[in-house]
Amino acid sequence: MTISQLSAYEIIRSHLLELIDEPNAIKNNITAVNYIMDHSFLSRSGIMRVLSKLKSDGYIHLSRGILTDIIDLPEKMNRLYSKSGPRSQQNE
Template structure:
């Protein structure tokens, strides 16, 4: 096998749940349920009227996709907020899909800014924006200038950190491929080698457990 080094990847800061919940509580005084045309439809941050909006994830989750290539950037579970950065450039980079059973509300971006100012929620906004910035940097660090082996290992670690009920519903290959668009043959070979080496336990395509530390080189 080619020698590919596994790099230690730093995880982003924990989600600032208290700050997010405080922001959501204030935003919900003016938000309304999000109207979605059909189950599985993409949701954007730019409204037809021209003004951008803020999305509140109150139950369930949103999946975030990069518009240019439909790469699944991340899954964002509740509580969460999107659209706070208010940048037309960023708003045109990503779109969202609601998971079945999720509860999403929205409000205009300009109104969200007024509420932040009126209730002096600057510390909460800073904490949340720092978290988003860290997560985006983490994702970029994970994918750029890394070997296929390094990327596969990193996403296996992500799967391991999922709640068990969610992980056991998630196909290992689909999860990695949706987030990376790596070639199927390369991903499957690495997963097969890790299984044969008894580093991972996969049953019916789902990750049961990581059994021991991955080899530093592949």
């Protein structure tokens, strides 16, 4: 029997997709980092590192920490660090 564990990125990705589907009353009143911390055992610094990279590469939009939009999140973290994101693809 093989046991597989999700990576920290996969956990964060999953929670971001859940958060964006929450009712406005919830998603407009909790920051993405707090939502993920409330639903996982990941550290704040680890979550912030991934969110920062996703935001700088144009995969997510945050306004004062509130998730406002998701644009084609990569399935795996290695894709996240191997290219510059959707923003750079528009310039090609």
